[in-house]
Amino acid sequence: MKEYQIIVLAKQVPDTRNVGKNAMKADGTVNRSVLPAIFNPEDLHALEQAIRIKDEFPKSTITILTMGPVRAAEILREGLYRGADAGILLTDRAFAGSDTLATSYALSCAIKKIGNYDIIICGRQAIDGDTAQVGPQVAEKLGIPQITYAEEIISLTDDKIQVKRRLEHGVEVLEGTFPILITVNNSAPHCRPRHAKRLMKYKHTSTLSESQDKSEDYLVTSMGNQYIIKEWGVNDIECDREQLGLGGSPTKVKKVENIVFQAKESLKLEDNDEDINELMKELITSHIIG
Amino acid sequence: MNNVTVYCELDEGKIADVSFELLTKGRSLANQLNCKLEAILIGHNLKGYEKMLFPYGVDTLFIADDKRLDPYATLPHTSILVTLFNEEKPQIALMGATTIGRDLGPRVSSALKSGLTADCTELEIGDHEVTRDKKVYKDLLFQIRPAFGGNIIATIINPDCRPQMATVREGVMKKAIFNPLHKGKIVDLDVSKYVDETAFVVKLIERHVEESKVDIKNATVVVAGGFGVGSVENFGLLYELAALIGGEVGASRAAIDAGYVGHERQIGQTGITVRPKLYIACGISGQIQHLSGMLDSSIIISINNDPNAPINKIANYVIQGKVDTVIPKMIKYYKENTK
Numbered sequence: 001m002k003e004y005q006i007i008v009l010a011k012q013v014p015d016t017r018n019v020g021k022n023a024m025k026a027d028g029t030v031n032r033s034v035l036p037a038i039f040n041p042e043d044l045h046a047l048e049q050a051i052r053i054k055d056e057f058p059k060s061t062i063t064i065l066t067m068g069p070v071r072a073a074e075i076l077r078e079g080l081y082r083g084a085d086a087g088i089l090l091t092d093r094a095f096a097g098s099d100t101l102a103t104s105y106a107l108s109c110a111i112k113k114i115g116n117y118d119i120i121i122c123g124r125q126a127i128d129g130d131t132a133q134v135g136p137q138v139a140e141k142l143g144i145p146q147i148t149y150a151e152e153i154i155s156l157t158d159d160k161i162q163v164k165r166r167l168e169h170g171v172e173v174l175e176g177t178f179p180i181l182i183t184v185n186n187s188a189p190h191c192r193p194r195h196a197k198r199l200m201k202y203k204h205t206s207t208l209s210e211s212q213d214k215s216e217d218y219l220v221t222s223m224g225n226q227y228i229i230k231e232w233g234v235n236d237i238e239c240d241r242e243q244l245g246l247g248g249s250p251t252k253v254k255k256v257e258n259i260v261f262q263a264k265e266s267l268k269l270e271d272n273d274e275d276i277n278e279l280m281k282e283l284i285t286s287h288i289i290g
Numbered sequence: 291m292n293n294v295t296v297y298c299e300l301d302e303g304k305i306a307d308v309s310f311e312l313l314t315k316g317r318s319l320a321n322q323l324n325c326k327l328e329a330i331l332i333g334h335n336l337k338g339y340e341k342m343l344f345p346y347g348v349d350t351l352f353i354a355d356d357k358r359l360d361p362y363a364t365l366p367h368t369s370i371l372v373t374l375f376n377e378e379k380p381q382i383a384l385m386g387a388t389t390i391g392r393d394l395g396p397r398v399s400s401a402l403k404s405g406l407t408a409d410c411t412e413l414e415i416g417d418h419e420v421t422r423d424k425k426v427y428k429d430l431l432f433q434i435r436p437a438f439g440g441n442i443i444a445t446i447i448n449p450d451c452r453p454q455m456a457t458v459r460e461g462v463m464k465k466a467i468f469n470p471l472h473k474g475k476i477v478d479l480d481v482s483k484y485v486d487e488t489a490f491v492v493k494l495i496e497r498h499v500e501e502s503k504v505d506i507k508n509a510t511v512v513v514a515g516g517f518g519v520g521s522v523e524n525f526g527l528l529y530e531l532a533a534l535i536g537g538e539v540g541a542s543r544a545a546i547d548a549g550y551v552g553h554e555r556q557i558g559q560t561g562i563t564v565r566p567k568l569y570i571a572c573g574i575s576g577q578i579q580h581l582s583g584m585l586d587s588s589i590i591i592s593i594n595n596d597p598n599a600p601i602n603k604i605a606n607y608v609i610q611g612k613v614d615t616v617i618p619k620m621i622k623y624y625k626e627n628t629k
Contacts, residue, residue: 099405138400140396141400251447264590
């Protein structure tokens with residue numbers, strides 16, 4: 001039976017969906033440090049698609065690849081708990097300040113080092129930027145086709161894959177060849193939860209940097225564990241350093257500001273019958289509604 | 291060379307609204323930069339389409355007409371744009387932030403090693419000074435967009451790489467005819483020189499086009515709910531009010547993430563931009579990402595139990611209260627006053 005080598009691209013992101021008052025600094029900027037770091041939601045949808053392939057073709061392997069700081073190993077462990085077989089953390093100061101293009105270059109170099117792959121799956125976009133660019137940019141750098149906005153992998157044969165994708169006004173089924181990159185839409189199924197046995201098996205898995213930070217006792221156990229997550233730096237991948245990080249990013253942030261909207265003279269109303277009756281009357285008589 | 295280029299998108303044989311909006315913006319940028327406006331149209335049976343495009347001020351229309359280029363497919367369209375951009379070297383390239391533009395744009399930018407900024411809400415021309423190097427970059431494209439989940443506004447530039455690429459959502463820019471009599475020239479591209487046979491490796495198996503059932507963009511009244519609505523049941527009240535007063539139901543991203551409504555109703559920078567006569571914001575706190583999609587509404591009513599919700603600052607009426615008590619009253623008094 002066919003087996004597929006699958007790479008899932010994932011990102012650890014600040015949970016920008018719930019920026020509460022405590023996350024805003026006095027000057028109105030966002031205090032990132034108080035936001036929880038989470039597994040980018042659409043990347044979890046992508047992981048689910050990978051695990052479904054493995055359900056059907058159990059000899060397949062799933063490798064999660066992420067680029068980020070050392071703490072991003074958290075999402076690799078999360079991936080292992082849910083069904084991935086291996087994790088690779090791409091981490092180095094040289095990657096800092098990357099825009100989408102520099103990120104996709106670094107990821108594509110890491111993927112080339114992994115070497116053997118049939119399907120790369122990632123979320124359509126990450127919630128901290130919403131650009132939806134890294135997936136297609138990686139596909140272009142690898143010179144492979146892409147299917148974006150995927151909702152479901154319909155069928156897999158030895159040399160073909162059929163994927164249903166969501167358009168603005170409908171759906172489309174595309175058939176591609178391997179290797180291929182697929183970006184998964186937010187309308188795709190949610191990822192299954194952690195598996196208890198996998199959690200037990202992988203909970204002490206750590207990267208080399210994490211192991212070094214821990215107490216010596218802990219170091220022994222984790223070094224003895226065969227499931228250490230791989231950690232790659234810039235020296236571990238073959239790449240042109242000019243194309244990495246801030247220097248390799250064609251887009252620069254010129255400025256960031258807190259927008260101040262023109263405040264209106266608003267009329268304050270109470271939640272009582274009289275105020276709301278008056279409001280509805282006014283809207284009707286001024287022909288705004290009705 | 292060195293012009294402003296717009297990729298014109300075809301949706302079932304029709305030029306997408308967002309393309310006309312970008313041509314309108316592109317024309318004004320070209321005027322400021324004193325260069326030409328170019329358009330690229332890729333598809334099949336494209337004779338006569340220039341009549342729709344020239345009035346928007348297109349000086350040069352590049353056409354790639356081939357049966358295999360319709361409907362849109364990633365690799366062939368990428369190949370045409372990459373080859374053409376290498377020949378023409380535009381300084382700015384714009385496309386819609388649609389399923390097509392967001393599939394195509396990053397691919398092209400990756401091939402050209404050029405920067406791309408997604409979902410811009412404003413595009414301006416300006417100079418950029420690097421004090422450290424005492425270097426001034428003249429006439430750059432300032433690509434302005436909310437960032438970080440819509441909590442801040444960022445201005446992005448591409449100082450060194452060309453083209454400066456940006457995508458913009460439909461409805462964000464205004465569309466306006468430049469001159470009904472404006473005539474440009476047509477350049478028919480020899481498709482075989484721009485696309486290799488191998489680019490047709492992904493095949494379309496089937497496609498159902500379903501007209502969207504919700505039309506929030508053109509609604510005169512929008513009743514929008516946020517996380518503060520609290521439940522799917524409470525959202526039912528919004529539907530009831532909207533149906534009664536002839537409006538559509540929209541939502542903030544937080545409400546969609548919470549699963550209260552489908553993503554086709556999302557209003558904001560990464561959703562739909564609306565300009566209704568009346569916008570009723572229910573339990574919406576008002577992140578910039580949301581406000582940028584509804585700011586131009588004529589009348590804004592905010593219903594929120596937090597008197598300090600940011601959206602209240604831009605609202606004409608602020609009702610302090612809970613959505614599930616205020617809306618039933620609005621329904622009741624609307625009915626009483628229209629009897």
